[in-house]
Amino acid sequence: MLSKSIALLLSGASLSALNAPILAQDADPALQDVIIVTGSRIDAATKLRVSPDAAPVLGNDITLLTARTPGGARVGNGELSGQMQFRGxxxxxxxxxxxxxxxxxxxxxxxxxxxxxxxxxLVKAVVIDRGVSPVSAGPGLAGGANAIFKRLAYSDDDAATFGYDFSLSGRSVNESLATGGVIGASTRDWRFNLLGSWEEGDDTEFGDGTIAGTAFERGVYGFSSGLRTDFGEITLDLRRQNTGPSGNxxxxxxxxxxxxxxxxxxxxNSFGAATFKASxxxxxxxxxxxxxxxxxxxxxxxxxxxxxDATTRGLDASLAFPAFGGALTLGLDGDVAEHDVTITNPNNLDFFVSPFPEVEIDRYGGFLEWRGALAEINAELGLRIDQNSFEAGDATAGPALPMGPRNLAAGFNNAETSGDEATVDVVARVWSNPVGGLSWRAMLAHKQQMPGYIQRFGWLPINASGGLADGNIYIGDLTLEPETALIVEAGFDYASAKAYLRPTGFVRQIDNYIQGTPFDNTVGVIDSPVEMIAGMNGDPTPLRWANVDARLYGFDFDAGYNFDGPLRIDGVLNMVRGERRDIDDNLYRVAPPNLTLGLTWESAEWSATLEGRAVGDQDKVSRTNNELKTGAYAVFSLYGDWQVRDGVRLSAGVENLFDEVYRDHLSGYNRNGFGDVPVGERVPGAGRGGFVRVSFSR
Ligand SMILES: [Cu+2]
Structure with a gap:
């Protein structure tokens, strides 16, 4: 339960300092999530925080956690390859x-x-931008989140203080283990911590057997450091991640x-009331x-x-200072991303081909963001302009490749693959100060998104879709236009000592939305080299990336009620629809309606929650992507949390109590041909299993 996790999170030390409880005088401690919801007014209206250490252990991917929030869902492409979905x-x-x-x-x-x-x-909290990200956080079409790592903060002492924050957890359903955290020391002038984690698991079991190809391993090590000098604060973070063999x-x-x-x-560094930041x-x-x-x-x-391979080099600088009765931030940022992909056959040295050859995507942007208040109304107004440019190198195709692909490579190499484009983002949010626990909010945004390199440069008909996993073969289009979204949302946050409710309604109208469309007008007739090669690769009806018109709209909320006695109920409801506006079709892989409800018995040191998650069927599927419908299901879990003593916490529980075999709509279709899930069927959710987690911190 998200709200539950917020409550647990607050009972830990991690956020209490950030969220001075403005409702503390009348809030029941059992409703501490009220504090985080409305605790820091600015944060509450624009951000939502969730913490892995407070949520039940449902797997190693933090997208399982963000999926428990209003608007959230998870696209499942592998145990370590989950994508966050937000409002479709x-x-x-x-x-x-x-x-x-x-x-x-x-x-x-x-x-x-x-x-x-x-x-x-390693993650202390995931901060989810409510609705869309502020322009200061960079470009992005709709929605954003930041996974903030655990780290040792500066102390308020001259002598070094040691600290650590570790967790160790295990799940029986895939015999997995996840451990890691930070350890280090700090004074008021410097901080240093090592960080490390190790996770591994076997294939996941479910009611009908084994989901083959779901074993995984991942390790991370590095450090985080900071130094406060007379000339400002300097920080350095270095980290390496080695993901080992993991199935998809x-x-x-x-x-x-x-x-x-x-x-x-x-x-x-700060100069009077102004703050300069750069990285x-x-x-x-x-x-x-x-x-x-x-x-x-x-x-x-x-x-x-x-x-x-992918390499990103970036820089950003911003200056924030008081202006127009609020705070104005001016910023410049940019990054250069390089991609290169080579397909080989290890049994044949003459077989190699570069479907995305030496791609370079550059972006330089500037933004203005103002935050302030007019009487009882708070506002955040932002404008961002980015100059984007793109280019690709020459495609190579080894002598073992047939003439078809080699001709396509030659065609790509003769085409104009470079170009540039400016994009403009405008975000305006307003929200009222709480009156009687009720705060209204509204947002209007114009956001743009550049076509991805897969969508633009894919010259070879292969199964690379940027993670759609719909089984289709895709081909790029060098002339794609940026996507443009007009986003409107409105809602309110209500909180009293007894209850909270935070509904949001939204519409996202997207012009030039990029998705696969039939390659030509004669679908199924192989009358082009692309269709011929696609046919040889297993899909005679490839899709071509194209600009289409789309719309997403929906409604979501989280809510809770505190009964008399140590009993409370929390819930999250999500409803989203995604449709094409230019033809009669639905958008691909949009979460079905779902409701999560948790009933919690809570005492000072421990709590226990019975949680039910009901997911509706999804028959609003995309014909273009050959998407299969899914049926409704419900899963139940039971978990508890015990504050053993200061700095030691134990959580344990059973997920999927009734060993239900269920298929989440956003799960990919199995393609690996072994284990107990037939090829072409959606990968099912985990069966019944227990989990336990211990956390130590000081
Ligand atoms: Cu890969």
């Missing part, structure tokens, strides 16, 4: 950051979505490794995947190993 949108359309850092994923199918780099033992049933290949380095150097950051992803070592191997001729 996912993938690169969301502005996702790991510890404040923006970077490009390495896998052309997003086997490493951004939150692949935020293992739950919905893709044609599995992860062999991701070896990824992160570096960030930060600087900040330089770097991310380098090296990735290998194949179709033969973690699933039944195809014949030698059809074995493939694909190498993919």
């Amino acid at each position: 949108l996912f993938g690169e359309r969301l502005n996702l950051r790991v510890d404040g850092q923006r970077f490009a994923s390495g896998g052309p199918n997003l086997m490493d979505p951004i939150f692949h780099y935020a293992p739950s033992p 049933p919905p893709f044609p290949m599995d992860i062999i490794y991701f070896d990824t380095d992160f570096a960030r150097l930060g600087y900040s 330089l950051h770097y991310t380098d992803v090296a990735h290998l995947m194949n179709n033969f070592s973690q699933r039944p191997a195809p014949p030698a001729m059809r074995q493939r190993a694909t190498l993919a």
